[in-house]
Amino acid sequence: MNELERTIEWHDGTVMMIDQRVLPLHYEIKTYTTYQGVAEAIHTMVIRGAPAIGAAAGFGMALAGLQSKARNSTELRLELVKAADVLRKSRPTAVNLSWAIGRMLLAAARDDLWSVDDVRAALIHEAQKIADEDVAINRRMAEHGAALIQDGDTILTHCNTGALAVVDYGTALGVIRRAHEQGKRIKVFADETRPRLQGARLTAWELMRWGIDVTLIADNAAGHYMRKGAINICFVGSDRTTANGDVANKIGTYQVAVLAKENGIPFYPVVPTSTIDLSLAHGDLIPIEERDEREVTEIDGVRIAPIGVKVGNPAFDVTPHKYVTGIVTENGIAYPPFEVSLKKVVKS
Numbered sequence: 001m002n003e004l005e006r007t008i009e010w011h012d013g014t015v016m017m018i019d020q021r022v023l024p025l026h027y028e029i030k031t032y033t034t035y036q037g038v039a040e041a042i043h044t045m046v047i048r049g050a051p052a053i054g055a056a057a058g059f060g061m062a063l064a065g066l067q068s069k070a071r072n073s074t075e076l077r078l079e080l081v082k083a084a085d086v087l088r089k090s091r092p093t094a095v096n097l098s099w100a101i102g103r104m105l106l107a108a109a110r111d112d113l114w115s116v117d118d119v120r121a122a123l124i125h126e127a128q129k130i131a132d133e134d135v136a137i138n139r140r141m142a143e144h145g146a147a148l149i150q151d152g153d154t155i156l157t158h159c160n161t162g163a164l165a166v167v168d169y170g171t172a173l174g175v176i177r178r179a180h181e182q183g184k185r186i187k188v189f190a191d192e193t194r195p196r197l198q199g200a201r202l203t204a205w206e207l208m209r210w211g212i213d214v215t216l217i218a219d220n221a222a223g224h225y226m227r228k229g230a231i232n233i234c235f236v237g238s239d240r241t242t243a244n245g246d247v248a249n250k251i252g253t254y255q256v257a258v259l260a261k262e263n264g265i266p267f268y269p270v271v272p273t274s275t276i277d278l279s280l281a282h283g284d285l286i287p288i289e290e291r292d293e294r295e296v297t298e299i300d301g302v303r304i305a306p307i308g309v310k311v312g313n314p315a316f317d318v319t320p321h322k323y324v325t326g327i328v329t330e331n332g333i334a335y336p337p338f339e340v341s342l343k344k345v346v347k348s
């Protein structure tokens with residue numbers, strides 16, 4: 001097999017993923033046959049990006065069904081709850097993970113499923129449905145978001161929100177991709193996105209493959225270009241958006257949003273409704289993942305910081321809603337007051 005058509009695919013009882021840790025220098029495909037393997041792939045970021053993580057958790061639950069030696073559907077359902085706990089702990093911030101696991105547990109709980117094989121079939125069907133829906137949702141978001149882009153615009157983006165961050169197409173990068181497909185002449189500034197460099201490794205690679213004009217910049221260059229008037233609009237993704245419109249996204253997004261507001265530049269997160277968590281009133285309630293300090297003290301295994309230095313490595317930050325111009329979803333664009341507009345887009 002040369003390349004996968006999607007970031008994650010189900011093939012005859014196995015889950016295949018593009019290994020995002022080694023792109024763009026190597027294109028490698030990993031194959032998983034256990035849910036524990038999928039949980040590890042999420043934790044180590046073989047697969048990353050909120051919607052892709054959700055899809056991976058769905059397929060992980062389907063593998064848990066196939067792995068099980070349960071003698072009846074009741075035993076199997078108990079084992080699925082254990083698998084769900086393991087998968088849920090793999091990364092804490094993206095709400096898509098627990099959202100997808102919740103859907104899988106519900107699918108397995110249907111009372112017309114009598115045998116172990118019935119439950120297994122329902123799990124595989126639901127996981128595939130989550131993946132297929134994700135692609136359709138991205139395309140709808142892209143259509144809404146692309147309407148905000150004018151011919152000749154220069155766009156700033158942070159982290160990677162392309163096809164790699166989802167099952168296929170992209171969220172914020174999907175919006176940019178759609179504008180390009182519509183024939184708009186656009187340019188993109190991609191933040192490198194320390195410490196994992198998703199912007200440098202993945203966004204630059206995807207945009208170049210799609211034939212979109214991209215300039216890679218260090219994260220701390222964003223303000224410089226904004227102040228010089230080089231940026232017209234910002235699009236980013238989100239791992240969890242709360243009821244008041246606060247947006248958790250890759251570390252560094254907050255400073256992009258503050259700089260954008262200071263420079264009068266619109267700032268739009270692009271967010272499938274599966275990423276909106278109306279159960280949380282505001283962003284301070286979102287669990288923020290703290291990752292291994294070596295992501296900061298080393299680059300590709302080469303130590304760059306003094307041995308023994310204290311390190312902080314939050315993987316995400318929260319952008320308060322006052323910096324958010326609007327939130328692009330598959331059901332339209334929500335504008336302030338977000339308490340009202342987000343409820344509407346989630347329901348529709």
Ligand code: MRU
Binds near residue numbers: 160161166172249
């Ligand atoms: O740590 P990552 O690479 O999983 O973080 C990804 C992001 O922050 C994206 O912006 C987010 O998941 C939404 S994009 C689909």
